[in-house]
Amino acid sequence: MEIIVLLPVLFFSIVLHEFAHGYAAYRCGDDTAYMLGRLTLNPVKHIDPVGTLVVPAFCYLTGLPMFGWAKPVPISVQRLDSPRADMGKVALAGPFANFALAVVCVIALKFLLITASHISETTVKTLFHLLQYGITVNILLAVFNLIPIPPLDGGRIAASLLPVRAAFKYELFFSRYGMYIILALILTGGVRYIVMPAVVFMMSLFAKFLML
Numbered sequence: 001m002e003i004i005v006l007l008p009v010l011f012f013s014i015v016l017h018e019f020a021h022g023y024a025a026y027r028c029g030d031d032t033a034y035m036l037g038r039l040t041l042n043p044v045k046h047i048d049p050v051g052t053l054v055v056p057a058f059c060y061l062t063g064l065p066m067f068g069w070a071k072p073v074p075i076s077v078q079r080l081d082s083p084r085a086d087m088g089k090v091a092l093a094g095p096f097a098n099f100a101l102a103v104v105c106v107i108a109l110k111f112l113l114i115t116a117s118h119i120s121e122t123t124v125k126t127l128f129h130l131l132q133y134g135i136t137v138n139i140l141l142a143v144f145n146l147i148p149i150p151p152l153d154g155g156r157i158a159a160s161l162l163p164v165r166a167a168f169k170y171e172l173f174f175s176r177y178g179m180y181i182i183l184a185l186i187l188t189g190g191v192r193y194i195v196m197p198a199v200v201f202m203m204s205l206f207a208k209f210l211m212l
Contacts, residue, residue, distance in 0.1 A: 020097035022073040028086040030079040046070035088160025091153040098142035105134035150174040
């Protein structure tokens with residue numbers, strides 16, 4: 001039952017993440033994703049065999065924090081109005097969308113708790129688990145993607161803020177080793193020590209809101 005609720009939440013969350021990248025790029029002058037039919041919430045367009053299927057399954061089976069990714073939305077940096085600054089905005093849009101969805105889930109959960117006495121117990125339990133996963137999964141996705149290691153969004157945000165020469169060296173190094181570092185962090189469980197402190201902090205803030 002748990003996995004039946006969890007997987008659709010994770011799937012929608014990572015699709016929204018990629019859609020947000022494409023939409024931000026579109027607003028900044030790059031219509032590549034739109035022209036290729038990727039500026040859509042249709043999940044079929046965003047499936048990545050590893051990030052959407054294999055990694056979430058591995059995390060679930062091994063007890064690691066649940067996260068994954070969709071097929072990256074194509075971005076043509078040279079078509080952005082201000083390539084360096086706008087690339088940072090495009091990268092930030094994905095995690096921001098996940099944080100926003102987590103906030104929506106928290107507000108919906110608060111409303112559910114207030115109105116629970118007027119809803120059937122089965123419905124309350126189902127919605128409670130759905131919203132709870134929505135909060136947790138989206139915070140995990142946002143925080144994980146903000147790790148400053150390219151090709152994660154945090155790496156692209158960092159590169160957009162660094163001086164040009166430093167950004168070039170930064171991206172050159174991580175273009176060779178970044179994915180290996182990320183995979184090593186996932187496979188060894190080291191990612192837990194990077195992600196969980198921020199996740200726990202955010203969850204504590206949401207819990208205080210729910211107790212008001």
